[in-house]
């Protein structure tokens with residue numbers, strides 16, 4: 001079912017929803033400007049308070065499981081003060097509402113599509129049966145609904161849900177279709193980590209806006225779509241007032257293509273407690289954290305040594321200019337800092353490379369034939385081709401080889417993995433936990449190990465998470481047999 005030609009038409013349709021301004025800019029291939037401005041728009045820096053996406057409450061039950069209902073629809077919201085932006089939002093907001101569930105308690109999420117395009121919703125990092133994975137062609141057509149059953153039989157972790165429509169994931173996510181899905185470990189509260197208002201999710205995304213506030217999307221196939229405005233939880237360069245104590249930050253790089261190298265302007269370390277797939281065994285102190293698109297990191301930041309009146313900027317050291325700043329923490333009150341970060345969090349089973357019964361190599365490069373710019377093992381994505389058939393219950397090593405000059409954040413659906421080595425070297429401690437997305441350096445090689453537990457069949461996809469690379473065929477799929 002090659003639907004490549006339809007893409008162009010559909011992309012224009014998506015473009016039309018962005019408004020005439022956006023289309024004109026897209027036609028000229030323009031992004032936004034820099035220096036706190038996007039096009040003719042001036043965007044204030046550290047003037048907007050950090051919003052926190054609301055947590056969604058269940059509206060009923062399905063077969064005894066809590067039912068969460070989400071309607072995907074267009075909405076006009078104020079992102080840049082004084083302007084209106086048409087978004088596509090889960091329940092009309094972006095990021096969408098946060099779902100907070102417990103390990104071992106299955107739930108049902110009913111997604112209703114009131115958008116003018118097909119959608120499919122993927123739970124990124126979720127270990128779910130294939131029919132609920134949000135496969136790229138498992139469409140919810142306009143007007144229809146789908147119930148996604150999520151078993152939550154996996155470690156407590158920061159996951160996210162986002163659109164995954166074949167060839168159109170980039171524009172759909174850019175328009176706003178992304179939200180957080182937090183799985184709590186039973187008994188996690190006994191660790192004494194900062195919680196309630198002191199546990200703050202940060203969804204970092206970059207965007208471009210036209211002068212009228214509308215989103216501009218140009219489908220930059222080569223480098224991926226980069227924005228000149230940094231949003232956190234949907235607000236441009238926001239600030240958060242904090243007390244002199246510890247905070248837990250669950251950070252998601254929800255950007256289409258931008259790489260971040262997180263650092264704090266006062267030089268203070270992050271105490272990392274988790275990776276994509278859950279807790280590290282022991283906390284790791286880091287002053288810099290590289291976060292590629294779709295990666296998550298769970299960290300403690302300690303403001304107890306700061307004084308009231310101090311400000312600490314969360315920076316992106318991988319960038320210069322306006323986008324090298326992300327948000328600001330303003331220390332506005334003295335507060336007792338109770339509790340410490342435990343030296344031991346949760347045991348992490350180490351997968352032994354000797355237990356792997358198969359090794360597969362996947363080469364990420366340009367040129368998929370048929371005119372597609374990106375490829376895996378020389379082939380463009382084909383939803384009718386199965387690229388790998390691992391055996392249920394078996395452990396495999398996948399070797400991810402980058403034969404291009406730019407990084408690719410490779411994401412594999414279904415199961416969590418551990419990094420064996422990066423260019424032959426063992427992973428740094430902060431990368432040694434469970435992961436589903438791997439930064440594969442330019443011309444580099446990453447080996448990962450995983451066990452195909454629980455769910456037979458498929459297909460499950462794996463792909464580059466630079467969404468414009470994914471949309472332009474840097475995706476493949478496997479079936480567990």
Ligand code: C2O
Pocket residue numbers: 122124162164294411413461463465
């Ligand atoms: Cu975050 Cu296949 O996606």
Ligand code: CU
Pocket residue numbers: 122123124125126411412413414
């Ligand atoms: Cu995923």
Ligand code: CU
Pocket residue numbers: 407408409464465466469470474
């Ligand atoms: Cu890529």
